[in-house]
Amino acid sequence: MTSPSDGSSSAPDGANGDGPAGGYYGRGIPYLPIAGYPGKLIAIEGTDGVGRSTQIQLLRAWLEIRGYGVVETGWTRSPLMQPTIEVAKSSNTLNKLTFVLLYATDFADRLEKEIIPALKAGFVVLSDRYIFTALARAGVRGVDRQWLRNLYGFAIAPHMVFYLNIDVKSLLGRVLESRGMDFWESGMDLKHGDDIYDSFRAYQNKLLREYSSMADEFHFRVVDARRPIDRIQDELRKNVAAFLESSEKPAEPALSR
């Protein structure tokens, strides 16, 4: 509910690709100025089961060996919100709006309590998923895109966003071979039908389309995730190394550990 007088006067000021890396996308958090923080924020994006966690694990070990301090953060992992989100998911009272807002609350908590302090201290922050997952999931569920971008205007534009790209066919094989299909990852809440396989395929198809529609806007570095794990890792390392070396002040080497 915006004020009746201001109508369509103000230009959109939410998350979009124009924000400088390391700064807020939109209106930001006024009481937390972040300009000049030495840390680097690297987001690894991609749909469910694409292999993000594996890649992050390898990348983290490699960075630490090279002397960087690394902090990991992941979607719905905030101590404040994780239990609430689990409870909400297990009941039938969630709707798309409360779903979106719970995710945003979780993200805000991790941003304030984990990401920003780590950037301030000069860590490399590896984010397993970032706001693009939220934008994609909510986009598939028909939530207003501009409202979403305004909502996430308090997010920080990462220095690098890697998008692990895959096609639905390869994804199906990979998910079935590992842990099987999950209610939410199959978009069963969208009620495309009772068949989880069909629902998964239809839902992930839409989700992948949402992700790729954001690729240019948010400067994704698209990585072909159908290749073997070490090939993907090589590509990530090459890019990260080039970036860290080129940035004037590389992230401070970790002193402890």
Added chain:
Amino acid sequence: MTFSLLHATDFADRLLYKIIPPLKAGMIVLADRYAFTAFARDATRGVDRQWVRELYSFAVRPDLSLYFRVPIDVSVDRLLARRVKLKFYEAGMDLGWSANPVESFRLFQGKVLAEYDQIVQEFGMEVIDAVRSITEQQRVVRNVIAQHVQMRRLEISDDEPV
């Protein structure tokens, strides 16, 4: 930010389950506090004003909104007369402005009231002087609402001829 977003989540839930269905059924919904509370409270905590307004753009604009205005001293006196302890967040203790709950309440709610004064202008709320007696206030409220509800009834009867 998390304070603001948690309240917005709660509000969205109540909006979709408790407010919109009765509105669809043509009922009158009385909301004790609305998005305006969030605008005042969150801005006082340092959240961007425009961001909060955009966050709540999914809210239904009320047909009528009343603001019960009291000076901070009256507010403090009334609360202390009834209640032994002020609530932690209500007193803005999370902001660390004062270790004394009453002093913190005065500072925090003083700023909240100043925010409300802006909001009243911005959204054209009806201001009720809440220093007056309950009976007097109720008379004013009934007057305001009576005018409004009658107007609405006429509009509805135009739409739905029986």
